[in-house]
Amino acid sequence: MTKGPLEAMSKIKAEETLKDKTWQNIKQRSFFKHPILKWGSLACIAVCVMIVIIVNRPVLAEEYSYITLDINPSLELILDQKDNVMQVKAYNQEAQETLSLINMVGLHYQKALVKLMENEAYQQYFKQESLLQVSIYSKDETRSLEIEKNLCDYLNNTEMKDRYNCHCIDESTHKEALSHHMSGGKYEMIKKIMSMDSAYSLDELESFSMAQLRDLYNTLTDEPLSSNTHHRKHGNH
Amino acid sequence: MKTEAEIKFAIETYGDMIRRICFLHLKQQADVEDIFQNVFFKYATKKDSFASAEHEKAWMIRVTMNACHDFLGSWYKKKAVLTDDFSHFQIDPYSHQGHLLEVVMTLSPKYRDLIYLHYYEGYKIVEIAAMLKKNENTIHTRLRRAKQELKEKLGGDYFD
Numbered sequence: 001m002t003k004g005p006l007e008a009m010s011k012i013k014a015e016e017t018l019k020d021k022t023w024q025n026i027k028q029r030s031f032f033k034h035p036i037l038k039w040g041s042l043a044c045i046a047v048c049v050m051i052v053i054i055v056n057r058p059v060l061a062e063e064y065s066y067i068t069l070d071i072n073p074s075l076e077l078i079l080d081q082k083d084n085v086m087q088v089k090a091y092n093q094e095a096q097e098t099l100s101l102i103n104m105v106g107l108h109y110q111k112a113l114v115k116l117m118e119n120e121a122y123q124q125y126f127k128q129e130s131l132l133q134v135s136i137y138s139k140d141e142t143r144s145l146e147i148e149k150n151l152c153d154y155l156n157n158t159e160m161k162d163r164y165n166c167h168c169i170d171e172s173t174h175k176e177a178l179s180h181h182m183s184g185g186k187y188e189m190i191k192k193i194m195s196m197d198s199a200y201s202l203d204e205l206e207s208f209s210m211a212q213l214r215d216l217y218n219t220l221t222d223e224p225l226s227s228n229t230h231h232r233k234h235g236n237h
Numbered sequence: 238m239k240t241e242a243e244i245k246f247a248i249e250t251y252g253d254m255i256r257r258i259c260f261l262h263l264k265q266q267a268d269v270e271d272i273f274q275n276v277f278f279k280y281a282t283k284k285d286s287f288a289s290a291e292h293e294k295a296w297m298i299r300v301t302m303n304a305c306h307d308f309l310g311s312w313y314k315k316k317a318v319l320t321d322d323f324s325h326f327q328i329d330p331y332s333h334q335g336h337l338l339e340v341v342m343t344l345s346p347k348y349r350d351l352i353y354l355h356y357y358e359g360y361k362i363v364e365i366a367a368m369l370k371k372n373e374n375t376i377h378t379r380l381r382r383a384k385q386e387l388k389e390k391l392g393g394d395y396f397d
Contacts, residue, residue, distance in 0.1 A: 013252075022273055023246060
């Protein structure tokens with residue numbers, strides 16, 4: 001058969017040295033050809049990966065700070081040591097619905113808060129009578145204070161600037177709130193009300209919105225809770 | 238992973254063809270070795286089996302051509318006449334056949350591939366289109382242009 005203009009190419013052959021080198025190369029590169037080598041190396045890789053995870057896990061996975069936000073959706077941002085959101089907990093149905101629309105995991109808490117506050121669905125709770133209750137707890141008190149300041153600086157420039165309450169809580173309040181499956185800010189408010197009027201129970205007040213709790217609190221105290229307060233309150237009231 | 242026998246058989250069966258395709262595109266022996274070894278390594282580690290020997294050969298051709306094109310990339314020089322390589326294979330560039338090959342080597346890479354597949358390997362346009370996963374009309378047009386360019390460079394009618 002004529003090869004047309006390429007008749008000369010019939011002289012082109014793969015050199016024997018080229019073929020030998022190719023075979024040797026394939027043998028060397030076919031590392032996983034041998035089951036023992038294959039599974040052995042996979043086992044080594046798995047062990048190395050586990051070591052890396054175990055070594056790094058305490059740093060990466062530890063819960064370090066907590067920011068709870070109650071306006072009617074009651075949710076909690078759980079932060080790692082780098083102030084990034086590891087997890088967001090919903091404490092009521094409204095919060096669950098909100099979280100189904102917004103993903104804040106992986107974000108720095110400041111960016112997460114902006115994302116939340118600028119979400120249209122969440123903004124529907126910014127009614128005239130609403131109160132945004134923000135509480136902060138961190139294993140490092142200095143970090144707590146820093147987070148509180150940053151959150152207040154941000155909230156002072158939002159629609160809720162005159163209708164929020166932001167402060168740090170202590171470890172025991174945080175843990176008690178956790179045990180009752182409630183945000184720290186809301187739990188603290190309920191405890192204050194119960195201390196002023198024992199007729200109220202935790203179960204009863206749990207269903208109140210933050211605005212309702214604020215109004216109730218204000219009827220029981222001589223020092224009504226004003227909006228836009230960001231004083232630091234520690235200790236168990 | 239193919240067996241040793243399968244791999245060695247493939248090297249013997251397709252080695253010359255792959256070397257020719259490399260000749261059409263590559264200058265350096267080291268580059269030829271790289272492409273040659275990579276093509277057979279891909280073959281050796283290919284999980285799926287081939288439907289037929291023709292299917293296997295077409296696969297080899299396509300993989301080799303793609304590897305050459307990828308390797309050259311933006312640094313490719315159109316004129317790849319290699320008198321040194323010609324002498325390595327004892328091709329006399331001053332002979333009629335040597336001159337024809339020399340002119341083919343001045344075509345663009347895609348045209349060279351088509352001329353090689355059509356004339357040397359004997360593939361029809363429809364077969365080339367299927368192998369290179371191109372539209373049949375595209376192959377037809379390119380081959381026609383390649384032949385036209387060859388005719389112009391050779392100054393006569395050498396092909397049908």
